[in-house]
Structure formats: structure tokens, C-alpha cells
Amino acid sequence: MNPQSLSHRLEQVAAQVPAGARLADIGSDHAYLPVALVLRGIVPRAVVGEVALTPFLAARRSVDENGLAHCISVRQADGLAAIEASDRITAVTLCGMGGETIRDILQAGKARLSTGERLILQPNGGERHLRQWLMDNGYGIRHEEVLRENRFDYEIIVADPGEPVAYSPQELFFGPLQLQQRTPAFLAKWQRLLHLKRRTLERLAHARQNGLESKRVELAEHIDWIESLNPL
Structure with a gap:
């Protein structure tokens, strides 16, 4: 794979990472997303977290092959335990997991979050449970989209901490912004x-x-x- 190329799904996730962010990509697999973002000059530094040995080694190999070990730290850790205070993370990506799994990772690692990280989430199902957690923990949804890739529908949810929000049952089910926009893909x-x-x-x-x-x-x-x- 060209280290700067990403799947359509990951390209849409990458588009939501703010320029200059210090990124933590949790469950990164091959570290394709942080590698591409660093090579493109979008983010200066990144942390990659993987709990299982095989994807951890794959991520480390990808980072090493692209000569990025000086600015991408690959750590074998469970969820947000990969993040250290000294990383000064400003954006967290969790992609390709069930919504309930992402929710559980965020809940277990809340102490690792400060007050300002943008959460860029790409759940494979279980979006309602994830939106419930975001609402309950003071995160407002700033961007949502549905995309289709390889005959599967995927959702991207971007949330920032801020003022308390209260979503209706329908908004939790469909997504508050998607319910308003009702795009053809949605x-x-x-x-x-x-x-x-x-x-x-x-x-x-x-x-x-x-x-x-x-x-x-x-x-x-x-x-x-x-x-x-x-x-x-």
C-alpha cells in the first residue's frame, strides 16, 4: 500500500482530524491513518495504541518502514492506556470497532482524557449506544456522515467536549445531525x-x-x- 493512500472510509476519518493535532489512534491495526497524516504534514506527532501483539507488530513495522519512529510512538496497551499525559493529545480516533466496544474503551479510559480532545469515531454498528455515552459525558456531536464501502454502510461521528446536550431517542438512534440533513447515503x-x-x-x-x-x-x-x- 502507498503509505499516503487510505481507503475511502479512512480518508473521511482523516478529513476530520484538525491540522496540527497531536493524534492518538487507538486500535490502529497497521497504523495506516497516523502514517498518512504525518506524511501529509497534517499532524506533527501521533501515538498508536494496540492491545493485541499481531496488530501491534504490524503497526510498528509500518511506522518503521516509513521512517517515522521519531514522531509516531507505537505502544502495546489496552485502549486509552496508550495515552500518557506528556503526549498532550488533542484528537483521538477509534475506528473499525463496534459502537459498544468504542463506548467501553472511552468509559474505561476516561481518566486518560483531559477536557479538550476531539473524538473522531467510526463505529461498525452500535451507534446509538455510543451517542448515549457521548451525551452522558458532555460531548456534543459536531459532524456525522454515512458512507458506503465494499457493500457495507459505515458511520463517522465527531464529537467535542463542551456544553451539556440532550438528544431525543430518535436523535440517538439516527444521529442528531443526520436526522436534520437526511443525505442520500443516510x-x-x-x-x-x-x-x-x-x-x-x-x-x-x-x-x-x-x-x-x-x-x-x-x-x-x-x-x-x-x-x-x-x-x-
């Missing part, structure tokens, strides 16, 4: 999911297991919300 994603949710509800309607009523009610409500996005 509407197409939810139309695809609508068909899946309808089939799931139909299966639940014929299931005889106890304790499914609350799931049926919630699913029916979500279907109503999706149908209201783009009424025929």
Missing part, C-alpha cells in the same frame, strides 16, 4: 435496514418464546421511525 442505509427489521419483526411475531414482547415493541417503534424518514 436514507439509503436506513431503507436497507428497514427491510431487515421488517423481516426480523415478522419472525418475532411467530416466535413462541417468552420475554420477546419488549423486543417486538422496540423493533416496531424503530420501524415506524425509519418509515417516517422518507414517507412515500
